[in-house]
Amino acid sequence: MSIQVITRPRYFCWPLLALLWLCIVLPAAGQRSKPKTPAPDTIHMAVIDSATISKNISKLARDSTKMKKSDTAVAVIINRIEGYTLLLNQLMSSLRRGFDTASITREVPLVDTSLALIKENIAGLDRTPNINDIYTNKVMLEQLLRKLSGWQNNLFSNYNALVAINDTLHSLRRDTSMRNIPAEDELYGFYIGQLTRLINKYRVVDSANKVSLVKMGLLQNRIANRYIDVSNLLEDSDYQLEQFSANMFTRDYRYIWAPHRDSINPLEFFPVAQRSLHKSTRVLSIFFSIQWPIFIVWVLLASLFAWWIYANVRRIRRNHPEQEAEAILQHAQYVYRHPVASTVIFVTTLSSVFSVRYPILYTEIIWGLTMFALTYLFRSHFPKVLYRYWLMLMALLFVYCVNNLLIEVTYAEQWGLLICAVLCILLGLRLLKETSLTTFAHPKYTAPTIKLFIGTSAISLLLVIFARVGSAKIFGSSAVVNTVMAMNLYVLVKIMLEAVFIQVEANKNSSTFISFMDYQDVQTKLKTFLTVLAFVGWLIIIARNLYLYDAIYEEISNMLSATHHIGNSDFTFSSVIIFMLVIWVAFVASQLIAYMFGNTGQSASPAQKPRFGSTLLLLRLAVLAGGILLAFAASGIPMDKLTIVIGALSVGIGFGLQNIVNNLVSGIILAFEKPIEVGDVIEVGPRSGVVKEIGIRSSKISAYDGSTVVVPNADLISQQLINWTMTNRVRRVNFMLGVGYGSDIAQVTNIIKSAFSGQEGILTTPEPVVQLSQFGDNAVNFQVYFWISDLGNAGTLQSKVLTFIYDALNKAGVDLPFPQRDLHIRSIDEAVLNKWKVNKEAESGPSDDKPAENEEKKL
Numbered sequence: 001m002s003i004q005v006i007t008r009p010r011y012f013c014w015p016l017l018a019l020l021w022l023c024i025v026l027p028a029a030g031q032r033s034k035p036k037t038p039a040p041d042t043i044h045m046a047v048i049d050s051a052t053i054s055k056n057i058s059k060l061a062r063d064s065t066k067m068k069k070s071d072t073a074v075a076v077i078i079n080r081i082e083g084y085t086l087l088l089n090q091l092m093s094s095l096r097r098g099f100d101t102a103s104i105t106r107e108v109p110l111v112d113t114s115l116a117l118i119k120e121n122i123a124g125l126d127r128t129p130n131i132n133d134i135y136t137n138k139v140m141l142e143q144l145l146r147k148l149s150g151w152q153n154n155l156f157s158n159y160n161a162l163v164a165i166n167d168t169l170h171s172l173r174r175d176t177s178m179r180n181i182p183a184e185d186e187l188y189g190f191y192i193g194q195l196t197r198l199i200n201k202y203r204v205v206d207s208a209n210k211v212s213l214v215k216m217g218l219l220q221n222r223i224a225n226r227y228i229d230v231s232n233l234l235e236d237s238d239y240q241l242e243q244f245s246a247n248m249f250t251r252d253y254r255y256i257w258a259p260h261r262d263s264i265n266p267l268e269f270f271p272v273a274q275r276s277l278h279k280s281t282r283v284l285s286i287f288f289s290i291q292w293p294i295f296i297v298w299v300l301l302a303s304l305f306a307w308w309i310y311a312n313v314r315r316i317r318r319n320h321p322e323q324e325a326e327a328i329l330q331h332a333q334y335v336y337r338h339p340v341a342s343t344v345i346f347v348t349t350l351s352s353v354f355s356v357r358y359p360i361l362y363t364e365i366i367w368g369l370t371m372f373a374l375t376y377l378f379r380s381h382f383p384k385v386l387y388r389y390w391l392m393l394m395a396l397l398f399v400y401c402v403n404n405l406l407i408e409v410t411y412a413e414q415w416g417l418l419i420c421a422v423l424c425i426l427l428g429l430r431l432l433k434e435t436s437l438t439t440f441a442h443p444k445y446t447a448p449t450i451k452l453f454i455g456t457s458a459i460s461l462l463l464v465i466f467a468r469v470g471s472a473k474i475f476g477s478s479a480v481v482n483t484v485m486a487m488n489l490y491v492l493v494k495i496m497l498e499a500v501f502i503q504v505e506a507n508k509n510s511s512t513f514i515s516f517m518d519y520q521d522v523q524t525k526l527k528t529f530l531t532v533l534a535f536v537g538w539l540i541i542i543a544r545n546l547y548l549y550d551a552i553y554e555e556i557s558n559m560l561s562a563t564h565h566i567g568n569s570d571f572t573f574s575s576v577i578i579f580m581l582v583i584w585v586a587f588v589a590s591q592l593i594a595y596m597f598g599n600t601g602q603s604a605s606p607a608q609k610p611r612f613g614s615t616l617l618l619l620r621l622a623v624l625a626g627g628i629l630l631a632f633a634a635s636g637i638p639m640d641k642l643t644i645v646i647g648a649l650s651v652g653i654g655f656g657l658q659n660i661v662n663n664l665v666s667g668i669i670l671a672f673e674k675p676i677e678v679g680d681v682i683e684v685g686p687r688s689g690v691v692k693e694i695g696i697r698s699s700k701i702s703a704y705d706g707s708t709v710v711v712p713n714a715d716l717i718s719q720q721l722i723n724w725t726m727t728n729r730v731r732r733v734n735f736m737l738g739v740g741y742g743s744d745i746a747q748v749t750n751i752i753k754s755a756f757s758g759q760e761g762i763l764t765t766p767e768p769v770v771q772l773s774q775f776g777d778n779a780v781n782f783q784v785y786f787w788i789s790d791l792g793n794a795g796t797l798q799s800k801v802l803t804f805i806y807d808a809l810n811k812a813g814v815d816l817p818f819p820q821r822d823l824h825i826r827s828i829d830e831a832v833l834n835k836w837k838v839n840k841e842a843e844s845g846p847s848d849d850k851p852a853e854n855e856e857k858k859l
Contacts, residue, residue: 305347312502377491
């Protein structure tokens with residue numbers, strides 16, 4: 001019992017203590033937290049209607065610790081409210097317009113569909129994977145990664161704009177100048193109303209901005225998750241390609257002579273072909289939906305090229321008679337006769353060369369369009385035998401295109417690769433023999449291309465025999481495609497040259513610079529340039545067909561970007577190549593400027609000077625100087641290294657470059673002082689001719705005998721120079737004429753003066769002058785002077801004048817004397833004469849009758 005009495009108070013003690021704590025502690029806590037209750041604020045209003053906001057602001061204005069009345073800051077307060085109101089209106093306008101995320105939201109399901117298809121393809125890869133299938137997956141993933149990266153950049157910029165709006169709103173809250181209120185009653189009411197409207201605008205903008213931030217964050221999260229998935233799948237595809245490259249020449253299928261059924265690799269060809277075509281069409285549809293702007297660009301390019309050809313053909317027909325125009329257009333056998341096929345070849349070839357990131361089905365469609373156009377062209381240009389071989393090559397290309405679409409290896413495919421390789425070898429041998437016997441003009445490198453075709457096909461044959469089916473497919477397809485594309489690029493070069501030809505012919509009578517172009521010179525240079533580009537494009541196609549493009553590109557990029565050290569200087573091969581390339585482009589541009597706007601030798605009138613003259617030299621110097629500075633900047637070479645180069649150049653000038661620098665400075669002086677212009681007729685020492693070009697170091701003078709004299713610029717500055725056409729082309733012509741003694745001087749003078757009347761090109765002011773100059777040994781000499789309007793006609797006009805004078809003097813009976821001399825022969829020694837007679841008789845023989853007497857009589 002005692003224990004129960006003692007323990008019972010302990011059970012009732014804890015409730016009493018808890019009640020006492022609630023009575024003491026909670027009121028104290030409520031008193032402590034009461035001052036922390038937020039007071040009404042001009043920004044954070046819990047109410048919704050404007051009347052309550054205005055009432056709270058009025059109540060807050062009575063608190064002198066929160067708001068201050070002022071009479072001097074009224075204008076500042078009103079202007080501040082108006083400025084904030086305009087700012088909130090702008091922010092709300094931006095939020096109402098929203099951000100361009102609808103297109104992203106609409107295309108996200110397409111990205112999900114593409115990812116599901118790629119995951120299905122990767123999961124279904126057989127133990128003999130198709131390199132085309134892996135590469136198509138990589139192409140699709142790269143396209144998706146590029147699109148997702150663009151979306152992320154767009155969303156980040158939109159999110160930053162929303163954050164900027166949020167920061168602007170917070171800056172409004174921290175503005176303490178808004179706590180000053182006007183002291184006057186009228187202004188006080190106006191202030192309360194303005195501030196109420198401002199708070200309402202703030203609350204609306206802040207709410208809209210928060211909603212936009214949440215939506216933008218959610219969309220960013222969706223895009224980020226898909227970006228991570230695509231990056232991971234792309235890494236898996238790269239790993240699969242590396243594995244395929246490492247095991248490229250290992251056995252991946254059973255031998256062709258062991259056709260037992262394999263449970264892993266199905267033998268049914270048509271089901272595999274059906275699944276492969278279905279998968280390729282799905283990939284192509286997704287690719288079209290993602291990259292549709294590229295196809296619009298190609299269509300526009302084709303339309304522009306076709307319009308260019310059509311406009312030039314129409315201009316040629318309008319500017320020339322029908323037969324002459326037809327004769328001109330016949331030189332463009334591809335562009336004029338087959339404009340549609342030429343346009344297709346132009347666009348599809350550029351698409352194949354410059355864009356290597358396409359699915360295999362799209363690439364094969366482009367090949368098909370190109371081959372149809374080439375077949376249409378060759379039908380009327382090839383001999384029957386070569387055209388038949390071309391059709392066989394097209395058939396092999398079709399078989400390999402179908403084979404490239406197969407995602408699994410079948411026994412029928414293995415036999416098909418074997419038969420196609422044998423047919424390719426036989427066709428190559430026949431082509432090689434036919435090109436050596438035929439008289440048809442084939443390209444220069446036809447034989448090496450055919451030999452490469454035979455060699456690649458032989459490699460494919462060996463690989464398929466030794467059960468390397470994947471590699472055999474690559475080499476067999478590459479053999480056919482590379483040969484066809486070589487012919488395609490050759491035709492493209494001819495199409496481009498023909499297009500330039502009709503452009504030049506269509507604008508020959510215009511005032512543009514094309515009318516001054518020498519097409520033969522342009523054709524030679526342009527053909528070399530286009531041939532080099534075509535060869536580079538062909539190498540790109542070969543590397544892509546052998547799936548070596550990425551590896552080669554990566555190796556070249558690493559080699560070019562690797563840093564090398566020479567002393568204290570660091571450089572990369574890419575910077576050196578950029579430096580040389582920019583300088584080369586600047587040099588070519590300066591030459592092109594001189595060619596386009598200088599004297600090309602095609603001017604119809606020799607009296608017509610080029611429009612720009614010596615200004616071209618300054619322009620070329622500016623282009624070269626700008627190219628050098630741009631080369632230093634683009635290659636990453638510090639500009640202080642340029643001062644070192646200039647210092648080294650100055651030392652070189654002091655040792656042995658004085659003449660070169662002298663000529664360079666003289667060229668600049670010629671450009672500024674302009675003592676001569678392109679097209680002037682000058683004399684420098686014993687040399688004379690027409691100025692053809694004023695170069696940077698030397699100038700070229702076209703002599704009258706057809707030669708070109710290269711004169712250093714320093715000689716044009718230091719020597720005495722005669723410029724016949726500096727101001728005009730008027731020139732005085734003079735010659736001397738002699739008549740016999742006893743002639744009537746007045747009659748002769750009138751005859752000479754009458755020779756100038758009615759002669760076109762001879763000036764009447766100043767009038768011709770005839771002067772009696774001297775009495776010669778056997779003639780009375782007259783000096784004749786007359787002026788001509790164009791010195792280029794001096795020889796022709798002088799010949800006409802002299803002809804007229806000669807005929808007129810002969811008709812008048814005036815004697816034109818010529819030099820006369822009397823010949824006196826002294827006596828000859830008799831012994832010498834006898835000796836000569838004996839020798840003469842011995843030479844002439846007995847049949848001669850008295851030769852000595854005849855000779856003596858002659859003497």
